[in-house]
Amino acid sequence: MKMTKANIRDMIIETADHSNLNNFKAIDLPEEAMWNPPIVGFAAGDDDYFKFFKHDIGAFYWLPSEAFHLKYKDKSVKDKDLTVISFGFSQTKETKKAQNRAKEIPSLRWFASRGEWEAFIYDMCEKVISEFEKKGIPAVAIDLLPEWSRMTSTKHGIASKWSHRHTAFVAGLGTFGLSDGLITKQGKAMRFCTIIIEGNLPADIRPYKKYNEWCKFYADGTCGACMYRCPVHAITKEGHDKNTCSEYLQLLKNEKGPDLVTKSHYVSGCGLCQSKIPCQDGIPMTIDFTNKRD
Ligand code: SF4
Numbered sequence: 005m006k007m008t009k010a011n012i013r014d015m016i017i018e019t020a021d022h023s024n025l026n027n028f029k030a031i032d033l034p035e036e037a038m039w040n041p042p043i044v045g046f047a048a049g050d051d052d053y054f055k056f057f058k059h060d061i062g063a064f065y066w067l068p069s070e071a072f073h074l075k076y077k078d079k080s081v082k083d084k085d086l087t088v089i090s091f092g093f094s095q096t097k098e099t100k101k102a103q104n105r106a107k108e109i110p111s112l113r114w115f116a117s118r119g120e121w122e123a124f125i126y127d128m129c130e131k132v133i134s135e136f137e138k139k140g141i142p143a144v145a146i147d148l149l150p151e152w153s154r155m156t157s158t159k160h161g162i163a164s165k166w167s168h169r170h171t172a173f174v175a176g177l178g179t180f181g182l183s184d185g186l187i188t189k190q191g192k193a194m195r196f197c198t199i200i201i202e203g204n205l206p207a208d209i210r211p212y213k214k215y216n217e218w219c220k221f222y223a224d225g226t227c228g229a230c231m232y233r234c235p236v237h238a239i240t241k242e243g244h245d246k247n248t249c250s251e252y253l254q255l256l257k258n259e260k261g262p263d264l265v266t267k268s269h270y271v272s273g274c275g276l277c278q279s280k281i282p283c284q285d286g287i288p289m290t291i292d293f294t295n296k297r298d
């Protein structure tokens with residue numbers, strides 16, 4: 005492998021830093037970054053979790069090698085020959101502040117960062133892939149695969165062929181919360197991306213044992229703050245109702261949202277359950293990281 009994990013981390017962070025799409029020009033705040041510098045994690049292509057997701061979510065869910073072969077059709081590689089890189093961007097302090105004041109309708113900043121996400125992340129992916137290719141490393145960005153689509157899982161309902169959040173979990177970046185969002189060391193107000201490269205780099209050690217360990221509700225039965233933030237009661241003690249949530253996102257897009265969303269190509273976001281909560285900026289309790297090994 006011609007790049008180390010440190011080289012790759014630096015390259016991804018630098019690419020984000022140089023992006024002219026990481027800004028709030030859509031709402032006339034061009035000098036302000038939309039997203040904080042990314043956190044980056046690494047997973048082995050043959051990590052058992054990827055097989056488990058396919059088994060649990062549905063046969064349509066991709067293994068890393070299946071996604072890789074959509075671009076490199078003639079390459080004979082297996083999951084064990086691949087490294088999966090996950091990176092995630094957290095919302096800025098200013099966006100979180102604005103979102104904390106929102107009750108039923110998310111803040112303009114939140115709508116703008118969600119609405120501009122595709123343009124930003126496609127550009128990021130193209131640049132990161134090009135850096136890998138310059139070094140002779142075959143690389144695939146899930147976001148740039150035209151075959152990616154939403155699907156319906158018999159067991160889990162709304163799903164897709166690849167989940168960036170599940171991948172971030174495998175790569176050691178965080179665990180799921182009651183609202184289905186991923187809680188990381190930078191909190192839950194985040195969006196993620198995945199790149200798969202050929203070659204073996206050591207996987208990051210997951211500093212947790214359970215998929216929901218960093219959520220206070222699952223850890224000690226308290227909290228539940230995200231339940232009270234949701235304007236349509238899509239989060240209960242039983243978890244996140246994806247259909248109710250999705251219907252509210254459609255309502256924001258078609259009727260209730262600001263012109264910025266209803267009169268544009270923007271995908272609507274909500275994220276009220278990701279702000280004004282104990283896990284907004286980090287893990288909501290003190291965790292002893294010693295002896296937390298897979
Ligand atoms: S707000 Fe509380 S219950 Fe909800 S995900 Fe965060 S820690 Fe868990």
Ligand code: SF4
Binds near residue numbers: 183
């Ligand atoms: S995104 Fe909005 S509608 Fe969906 S669960 Fe969170 S607060 Fe509720």
